[in-house]
Amino acid sequence: MSGLRRIPWALVLVVAALFVPALGSRFYTFVATDVAILALFAVSLNLLLGYTGLVSFGHAAYFGIGAYATGILMKKAGIPFLLAFPAAGVLAGLFALVFGFFCVRLTKIYFAMLTLAFAQIVWAICFKWNDVTGGEQGMPEIPYPDLAWMERLPLAGQLRTSDHFYLLTVVLVAACLWVLRRIVGSPFGRILTTIRENPERAEFIGVNVRRFELIAFVIAGAFAGLAGGLFGIFNRGVFPDFVYWSKSSEVLIMTILGGIGYFYGPAVGALVLLVLNQQITSYTQYWPFILGTILIVLLFAFPSGIVGALDAAARRLARPRRA
Amino acid sequence: MLEVRKVAKAFDGFQAVAGVSLAVPRGQIAAIIGPNGAGKTTLFNLITGHLRPDAGAVLLDGRDITGLPPHDVCRLGMGRSFQRINIFPRLTVFQNVQAGFISHRGRGLDLFSRVGQLYREETEALLESLGLLDRSGEVSGFLSHGAQKQLELGIALASEPRLLLLDEPTAGMSAAETRETIQLISRIAAERGLTLLFTEHDMEVVFSIAQKITVLHQGRVIAEGAPAEVRNDPEVRRVYLGERR
Ligand SMILES: Nc1ncnc2c1ncn2[C@@H]1O[C@H](COP(=O)(O)OP(=O)(O)OP(=O)(O)O)[C@@H](O)[C@H]1O
Numbered sequence: 001m002s003g004l005r006r007i008p009w010a011l012v013l014v015v016a017a018l019f020v021p022a023l024g025s026r027f028y029t030f031v032a033t034d035v036a037i038l039a040l041f042a043v044s045l046n047l048l049l050g051y052t053g054l055v056s057f058g059h060a061a062y063f064g065i066g067a068y069a070t071g072i073l074m075k076k077a078g079i080p081f082l083l084a085f086p087a088a089g090v091l092a093g094l095f096a097l098v099f100g101f102f103c104v105r106l107t108k109i110y111f112a113m114l115t116l117a118f119a120q121i122v123w124a125i126c127f128k129w130n131d132v133t134g135g136e137q138g139m140p141e142i143p144y145p146d147l148a149w150m151e152r153l154p155l156a157g158q159l160r161t162s163d164h165f166y167l168l169t170v171v172l173v174a175a176c177l178w179v180l181r182r183i184v185g186s187p188f189g190r191i192l193t194t195i196r197e198n199p200e201r202a203e204f205i206g207v208n209v210r211r212f213e214l215i216a217f218v219i220a221g222a223f224a225g226l227a228g229g230l231f232g233i234f235n236r237g238v239f240p241d242f243v244y245w246s247k248s249s250e251v252l253i254m255t256i257l258g259g260i261g262y263f264y265g266p267a268v269g270a271l272v273l274l275v276l277n278q279q280i281t282s283y284t285q286y287w288p289f290i291l292g293t294i295l296i297v298l299l300f301a302f303p304s305g306i307v308g309a310l311d312a313a314a315r316r317l318a319r320p321r322r323a
Numbered sequence: 324m325l326e327v328r329k330v331a332k333a334f335d336g337f338q339a340v341a342g343v344s345l346a347v348p349r350g351q352i353a354a355i356i357g358p359n360g361a362g363k364t365t366l367f368n369l370i371t372g373h374l375r376p377d378a379g380a381v382l383l384d385g386r387d388i389t390g391l392p393p394h395d396v397c398r399l400g401m402g403r404s405f406q407r408i409n410i411f412p413r414l415t416v417f418q419n420v421q422a423g424f425i426s427h428r429g430r431g432l433d434l435f436s437r438v439g440q441l442y443r444e445e446t447e448a449l450l451e452s453l454g455l456l457d458r459s460g461e462v463s464g465f466l467s468h469g470a471q472k473q474l475e476l477g478i479a480l481a482s483e484p485r486l487l488l489l490d491e492p493t494a495g496m497s498a499a500e501t502r503e504t505i506q507l508i509s510r511i512a513a514e515r516g517l518t519l520l521f522t523e524h525d526m527e528v529v530f531s532i533a534q535k536i537t538v539l540h541q542g543r544v545i546a547e548g549a550p551a552e553v554r555n556d557p558e559v560r561r562v563y564l565g566e567r568r
């Protein structure tokens with residue numbers, strides 16, 4: 001057991017992920033890119049949901065803002081990805097700061113409703129502001145970043161542009177997850193968990209609960225924005241439905257499905273949901289119906305998510321050996 | 324050290340605290356007693372900033388702290404434990420107390436150090452003095468009521484307060500646990516030079532450690548003084564001691 005624990009699993013997974021394009025399937029690379037980006041999106045939401053105990057129904061706002069920021073900068077202003085990508089995080093973080101300032105003044109369901117309200121306002125602006133966002137039609141043909149230099153890398157020379165973008169995505173997502181993981185394991189992260197557990201008591205140990213909630217909200221928003229920045233390019237376009245409430249509920253479902261009590265739970269949720277989606281839509285058009293059914297079963301069978309269920313199973317296996 | 328001036332609080336027209344004044348000088352062990360619903364917990368909530376008084380003022384070391392939020396009051400050196408268990412139930416015993424040190428020592432905004440061993444010595448020393456060290460790794464929500472009550476005290480002490488408010492620190496404990504806890508509290512108060520204000524239903528406890536007792540009834544102070552005086556006050560006997568046991 002302890003030997004297995006010492007292996008840096010996250011690193012192994014990242015290296016393995018870098019070999020997906022080597023399988024030669026355009027489809028696998030496509031799904032893997034989608035999973036990587038949405039995994040980051042879901043893990044960013046979990047900083048609020050699982051660590052701080054805040055339910056956001058409007059997390060897609062920051063994802064969408066990031067996507068539009070990168071898209072507009074790269075397509076209309078010709079700004080290179082190297083700047084347009086961090087800009088997505090900064091801009092989404094700034095919006096999260098402004099919206100969050102109001103949201104953290106409310107609690108529980110009122111907090112959730114206000115996050116939704118702000119997200120719908122962002123959606124309405126994206127939908128109507130034709131000159132900047134392309135309005136209802138969105139903004140197609142976001143260029144790929146210039147990744148020609150990758151051709152000089154060993155092994156990566158034969159790959160397509162979409163494969164190159166995938167490799168970039170894996171590295172950036174891994175870096176973002178590493179940062180989030182550090183944050184979660186920091187003294188700040190510990191204080192967030194006290195807020196989740198008991199905000200009233202947290203106040204009495206000297207924690208300015210609203211301020212900490214706001215900081216968490218900004219960090220989560222910024223990382224959602226970075227995920228959005230990648231997603232617009234991956235999707236070859238940015239559209240208002242990135243910001244729509246259904247996108248917020250989708251990421252919420254991924255996060256809960258994977259398990260909010262685990263750092264990588266939401267990432268697993270993203271993987272499972274996207275793969276199921278791909279598989280099932282190729283057999284039937286009743287995806288929403290099937291999705292609903294799967295969710296109900298999972299929520300009752302695995303109330304702490306897929307990772308929670310796996311964790312419990314692993315513990316059960318480990319116990320008799322110790323005795 | 325603590326001065327409360329005519330604070331009042333009404334809930335939907337019901338006057339829970341009706342103009343209470345009291346003063347606790349540095350180093351004193353003071354108690355508030357009174358029948359159920361007398362307004363003791365509400366008074367604590369007014370002092371610690373959890374509720375804002377309708378009228379009156381609260382002063383800590385001469386400084387007006389009326390209306391300050393609890394996190395600021397805590398930073399000024401006032402700690403508090405709760406009548407009803409109020410801990411971080413899914414954190415371990417260690418983490419519960421450690422969080423108090425992190426917050427109090429201003430490391431809460433540190434986003435990049437590793438939290439694991441932070442303030443380990445301080446936390447373990449405190450747990451040791453509470454007799455909780457061997458439960459350190461347990462999830463606090465699963466502890467017995469008595470142990471949770473001790474932890475409640477530990478969380479308050481981790482903020483290294485100068486003034487400690489304890490709301491029925493032995494509520495729900497067995498007689499033996501109560502005795503132990505009271506000894507513990509007096510010892511810690513003496514060691515750290517704490518000023519203590521506590522409420523308690525157990526009269527034996529109150530008369531054994533309090534230097535001054537304030538009797539609250541229907542939101543008002545009806546008597547105040549040294550234990551012996553209060554015990555013999557006819558008004559107190561009528562509304563409180565006689566009524567309860
Ligand atoms: N948040 C609240 N809203 C409405 N009424 C309240 C609230 N808090 C307390 N009260 C009322 O105020 C009165 C005083 O309550 P409080 O809890 O302060 O009494 P107490 O002296 O602590 O009693 P106990 O010995 O039972 O702990 C009670 O009648 C209670 O019902």
Ligand SMILES: [Mg+2]
Pocket residue numbers: 363364365406490
């Ligand atoms: Mg009470």
